[in-house]
Amino acid sequence: MPLTIWRSATVTGDCPVTNTYTLTAEQRDTFKRSGILRLDGLLPAQRVRHAREAVLRPLERLGLWQAGAWRLDAMPRPQWPDTGLKTSQVIGNRHPELAALVEDSALAAAVDALLEGHPYERPGPNRRPQVLFTLPNAQTWTVPSGWHSDRPRLASGQSAGVQLFAFLDVVEARGGGTLAIAGSHHLLNEGRAIRPSQFGRLLRPKPFFADLMVADTAADSLQRRADLLQRTGAVGNVQLQIVEMTGAPGDVWLMDLRVLHVGSPNAADRPRMMLTFRYERSDLLPEVASAFGWRRAAIPNSARNLA
């Protein structure tokens, strides 16, 4: 049976930020089951607008955004997997408007609920939200093969945290939104540390992942791979379903950091503008560092006293 990813009408528009925001038991169950939760209209419109304007300013200097409209012919159209701009250089992430968004109190309440009160790392000079920006870069949309998770599996079986995906502008289906495999956080929890670089070798033998994780270069592969979006299935008794993150300004998706995901081509006529941030559990940073095989020197300061 396919997993249900709940939509929820929550806090909308410019209404004052509430400290009493809570997730329902159903939403918490959905997150436990599928590893991903959509919360529509969670972020206040004004804060989202300020964040969007901060992202648009450097694009305006490049001529891509002029007089309130996209001018995409200001630069050559990229071809997937080229996303067009080096986002970290052109847009950067040192915008206070972006940090303000990921510290929103309704969002913090949702993250607290999903992390069940465990402490997590706040944004700061060494931990900033990232803009996910993709110019239109595909005539034909397709499901990519680069499925990954950004954090290792931990011997303790716990999740290292929750990742935010927030919309600064409308992202429609096939418009470059991140894809995720709901349910995949239940896989590979084997009581040992497993690095993300090992996931492919372990998952490719499973029928659900066999073609999903292999680049298909045949001439007729694009349509076949586009159809993979509909894929549902199971590994053992774990139900899996591919989910495409779409949404409007202020909508967010929260994802367990174990969930497999991938960036996708943008076959729409407007750029994809999203924001991401990882709320990493402070108490698990040492275990994450050791699962990655990082030396102690690489463990973030905030985690040292927990090691």
Ligand SMILES: O=C(O)CCC(=O)C(=O)O
């Ligand atoms: O949507 C994307 O560009 C991919 C994002 C991603 O893989 C990540 O933030 O870990």
